[in-house]
Amino acid sequence: MRVGFYGFGAIGRLAARLALKRGYEVVG
Incomplete structure (x- = not known):
């Protein structure tokens, strides 16, 4: 357990x- x-x-x-990295890349 x-x-x-x-x-x-x-x-x-x-x-x-990974989600944060992609988010920053998209925003940047």
Whole structure:
């Protein structure tokens, strides 16, 4: 359970970073 939770969080962080990068690129 804990490992899955942390793994999910890591994936979420990666997705958030990619989304932010794309957002900045589109805005810029």
